[in-house]
Amino acid sequence: xxxxxxxxxxxxxxxxxxxxxxxxxxxxxxxxxxxxxxxxxxxxxxxxxxxxxxxxxxxxxxxxxxxxxxxxxxxxxxxxxxxxxxxxxxxxxxxxxxxxxxxxxxxxxxxxx
Amino acid sequence: xxxxxxxxxxxxxxxxxxxxxxxxxxxxxxxxxxxxxxxxxxxxxxxxxxxxxxxxxxxxxxxxxxxxxxxxxxxxxxxxxxxxxxxxxxxxxxxxxxxxxxxxxxxxxxxxx
Numbered sequence: 001x002x003x004x005x006x007x008x009x010x011x012x013x014x015x016x017x018x019x020x021x022x023x024x025x026x027x028x029x030x031x032x033x034x035x036x037x038x039x040x041x042x043x044x045x046x047x048x049x050x051x052x053x054x055x056x057x058x059x060x061x062x063x064x065x066x067x068x069x070x071x072x073x074x075x076x077x078x079x080x081x082x083x084x085x086x087x088x089x090x091x092x093x094x095x096x097x098x099x100x101x102x103x104x105x106x107x108x109x110x111x112x113x
Numbered sequence: 114x115x116x117x118x119x120x121x122x123x124x125x126x127x128x129x130x131x132x133x134x135x136x137x138x139x140x141x142x143x144x145x146x147x148x149x150x151x152x153x154x155x156x157x158x159x160x161x162x163x164x165x166x167x168x169x170x171x172x173x174x175x176x177x178x179x180x181x182x183x184x185x186x187x188x189x190x191x192x193x194x195x196x197x198x199x200x201x202x203x204x205x206x207x208x209x210x211x212x213x214x215x216x217x218x219x220x221x222x223x224x225x226x
Contacts, residue, residue: 004155032213044156044204044217051212090155099144099213100169103155 002027004093006104013081014112021076021107023091031095033074035065038088038106047089050074061085083113115139117218119205125224126195133191134221138207145188146215147180148204149173156204162188195225 007022025031035047048059055067065076074091088108092101118137126132138145144163148156159178160170164185174180177195182188192199202222206215 034214036217043219044206046214046216049212049214092155094213098169099161099208100146100158100171101148101156101215102158105153105155 002093002095002102004091004102004104006089006091006107008107009105010108010110012110012112015083016080017111019076019078019081019085019109021089021091021109023074023076023104024072025074025091025093025102026072027093027095029096031093033065033067034092034101035059035063035074035076036090036092038090040087044090047076081109081111083111085109086111117205117207117216119203119218119221121221122219123222123224125226128197128225129194131191131193132195132223133189134203134205134223135187135189136205136207136218137187138205139209139216140186142207142209142216143185144208144213145182146206146208147188147190148206150202150204150220151200159190192223195223197225199223200225 003026005024033050036044037047038044050057050067058064063078088106090106091104120135146161147159150156160180162182177193180190202220204220205218208215
């Protein structure tokens with residue numbers, strides 16, 4: 001069965017620190033990959049997505065992610081976090097022609113000012 | 114606001130009662146998804162529609178759960194004979210096109226007492 005693993009469940013950083021959140025998936029075929037963010041009290045918003053092409057994708061608010069097919073990974077990065085990045089971050093995958101998203105458990109990020 | 118809307122935002126019900134939730138997708142989106150999210154977990158897929166056709170249902174969706182999208186626009190999710198384990202956030206998302214970016218509504222938080 002397809003699954004998504006997010007390695008960091010809780011991350012605490014100071015402002016201006018660099019961020020990397022890990023995401024690995026299990027599926028051998030073609031995948032579409034997503035990172036969603038949920039700010040406190042708000043609904044899920046798409047941060048960035050990978051469908052094909054350049055494995056380094058850029059999203060909103062300075063986030064980027066790199067798809068490494070050989071490692072089944074899609075890690076999220078930001079060079080310098082801000083207090084406003086405090087949120088829950090979810091990695092999600094849909095595989096092949098299957099439309100449903102399979103989600104990781106999420107990573108709670110707290111950025112201290 | 115032209116995003117995905119869900120109604121009600123909160124529902125408290127007693128065990129054994131029936132509840133119905135509504136989702137209005139983004140108007141031009143032909144696919145509509147229902148997910149369920151409990152505390153500390155990522156969303157779990159329940160079912161999805163393409164236009165009015167229900168194309169996939171999760172095994173999580175017991176026979177107490179039913180979803181409809183009668184005219185290919187809004188959708189309803191009904192839970193009959195609610196149980197305490199049904200307490201969760203019920204999320205609706207919609208999408209359009211091949212790339213299938215899913216846009217989420219604010220969710221309906223169900224509490225079964």
